[in-house]
Amino acid sequence: METNAVKVKLWGMDVGYLLWDKKMGVAVFEYEPSFLEQELDIAPLTMPVNSPRSQKQLPWTGNKEKLYQGLPAMIADSLPDKWGNSLFKAWLRDNNIPVKKTSPIDHLSFIGSRAMGALEYEPARKLGDNSAFSVDVQRLYEFAKQVLDERETTILNQENSILWQDLVKISSSPGGKRPKAIVALNDVTGEVISGQGIIPEGFQHYILKYDDNSVYPLAKLEYVYYRMALDAGIDMMPSELRTYGNRTHFLTQRFDRIDNAKIHTQTLAAMSPTSDSYEELFAVIRRLNLPYEDSRQQYLRMVFNIIARNVDDHSKNFSFCMNRSGVWRLSPAYDLTYSVDLTAPAYLNRHSLTVNGKNEDITREDLETVGQKNDIQDYKALIDIVAGAIDNFEIHAKELGLDKELITTIHADFIKLH
Numbered sequence: 203m204e205t206n207a208v209k210v211k212l213w214g215m216d217v218g219y220l221l222w223d224k225k226m227g228v229a230v231f232e233y234e235p236s237f238l239e240q241e242l243d244i245a246p247l248t249m250p251v252n253s254p255r256s257q258k259q260l261p262w263t264g265n266k267e268k269l270y271q272g273l274p275a276m277i278a279d280s281l282p283d284k285w286g287n288s289l290f291k292a293w294l295r296d297n298n299i300p301v302k303k304t305s306p307i308d309h310l311s312f313i314g315s316r317a318m319g320a321l322e323y324e325p326a327r328k329l330g331d332n333s334a335f336s337v338d339v340q341r342l343y344e345f346a347k348q349v350l351d352e353r354e355t356t357i358l359n360q361e362n363s364i365l366w367q368d369l370v371k372i373s374s375s376p377g378g379k380r381p382k383a384i385v386a387l388n389d390v391t392g393e394v395i396s397g398q399g400i401i402p403e404g405f406q407h408y409i410l411k412y413d414d415n416s417v418y419p420l421a422k423l424e425y426v427y428y429r430m431a432l433d434a435g436i437d438m439m440p441s442e443l444r445t446y447g448n449r450t451h452f453l454t455q456r457f458d459r460i461d462n463a464k465i466h467t468q469t470l471a472a473m474s475p476t477s478d479s480y481e482e483l484f485a486v487i488r489r490l491n492l493p494y495e496d497s498r499q500q501y502l503r504m505v506f507n508i509i510a511r512n513v514d515d516h517s518k519n520f521s522f523c524m525n526r527s528g529v530w531r532l533s534p535a536y537d538l539t540y541s542v543d544l545t546a547p548a549y550l551n552r553h554s555l556t557v558n559g560k561n562e563d564i565t566r567e568d569l570e571t572v573g574q575k576n577d578i579q580d581y582k583a584l585i586d587i588v589a590g591a592i593d594n595f596e597i598h599a600k601e602l603g604l605d606k607e608l609i610t611t612i613h614a615d616f617i618k619l620h
Contacts, residue, residue, distance in 0.1 A: 208310055210277065211322040212237075212244065212466060213526065220277060220323075222307040228272040229264040229307060242528045244466055245276035247474055247489060265475060271306045279472040280317035281309055283518075285381050316384070316398050320464035336395055339383075339410065340447035380420065381412045387453065400462050407459035410444075411452040419604055421452040423612075424539040426598040427510065428454075433591035436502050437534045443602075457523065457534045466524040467533065471517035479556040480504045483520060484576045487532065490522065494579075496532035501578045503535050505588040508557060508564050509617045510595075514541035516554035540612050566619040589619055 210217040210231070218233040231249070233256050243251050249262045256262075262274050270278040282290075290309055294301055310323040317323070384397040386405040397407050413421045421443060428441045441454040458465045470477055474486045480500075487497050500520075507515045514537070521533035542551045552561040558568035566585065573581025595616070599609045 208307055209324040212320055222305045230261040231274045232261045248275050273306050275472045275475045279469055280321055319458050319467035339394055383410045385410050407456040408453045413449045413451050421450050422602045424452045427538045429598045430591050431538050434506055434588045437499055439534050468522050469518045470520040490530045505569055505585050510592050511540055511542050511615050512538055513551050513553050
């Protein structure tokens with residue numbers, strides 16, 4: 203495959219060029235002069251367009267940390283996590299391309315215009331017609347399980363080649379560990395089609411998170427957390443549960459799409475690679491000059507994650523969105539769920555971002571300290587509002603028929619602040 207360079211595009215504009223340096227094992231990026239004239243600061247804290255380096259047309263070097271795979275932080279956001287990587291490796295296998303002969307530039311070329319957010323990459327690997335097609339959710343779910351379970355043997359054959367192409371088209375870009383698909387949903391007819399490319403009128407862009415066929419109700423549990431988050435006043439995209447075949451899946455509307463327009467999006471990991479605390483997340487909000495409401499929203503989310511034991515609160519689970527005028531805002535919340543592994547030792551269930559210097563045994567006093575230091579108005583009342591919303595966990599969980607023992611176990615693990 204060995205694609206050595208790609209052009210980076212945004213909203214039809216040439217942003218710049220990305221080149222892979224084999225000797226250094228890292229990518230270098232250079233802005234296109236015409237894009238600099240637009241004064242759209244798409245990576246304001248890591249590669250600002252008005253910096254001397256950008257203005258002098260000097261290259262920006264990628265980040266060698268594992269999370270960024272040698273790419274500049276802004277661009278590394280376009281790479282998927284475990285699920286998307288599994289698909290890419292399976293695709294390489296089935297096309298007889300050695301993994302060792304590929305670079306992150308090849309992966310970006312493979313993703314092309316299918317990345318989350320608004321950045322696109324040329325040249326892109328063509329995967330057939332990019333128009334919308336109907337999705338058989340149950341068949342793709344079963345096939346996705348097969349792909350994820352595969353190790354060495356190929357899964358591409360005459361019988362499933364079309365299904366495989368469909369899966370790659372709608373599943374190769376989103377992040378996270380769980381199998382998921384990029385789809386579009388018609389709320390009136392219930393029809394589900396692929397969400398890549400232009401979608402017809404009457405459809406909305408969604409991420410479909412497959413139930414994983416385990417005894418653990420991932421989809422229903424995430425929906426319970428969605429309900430609690432709304433009760434707490436946390437801004438989230440409309441979400442719902444849908445059953446196909448005998449499986450219930452979680453669907454959430456995308457915040458990086460408005461109709462067929464793409465919204466430029468950067469995670470905290472891309473915006474500020476060294477940030478590893480909630481306090482640094484608040485600092486990024488200030489550096490971006492976001493309105494107070496965004497700080498208030500982030501405080502609600504921090505408190506929610508702590509009380510409800512969403513320990514998977516890493517830097518890719520917080521994002522910022524920029525409109526075409528260059529204005530940044532905090533994105534809606536996402537990936538809120540109970541993420542403690544009840545079979546794992548305690549040290550594996552620590553929070554990813556620290557609170558008041560702590561990633562476990564976090565108290566109300568710690569939350570109040572962060573609120574006070576970040577000028578959050580009525581922070582004590584906000585903690586009470588979130589705690590009250592989470593108190594409804596058993597009600598929501600019972601409504602969805604979750605196992606009583608599981609409900610009791612999870613509820614007992616919540617942090618008590620009284």
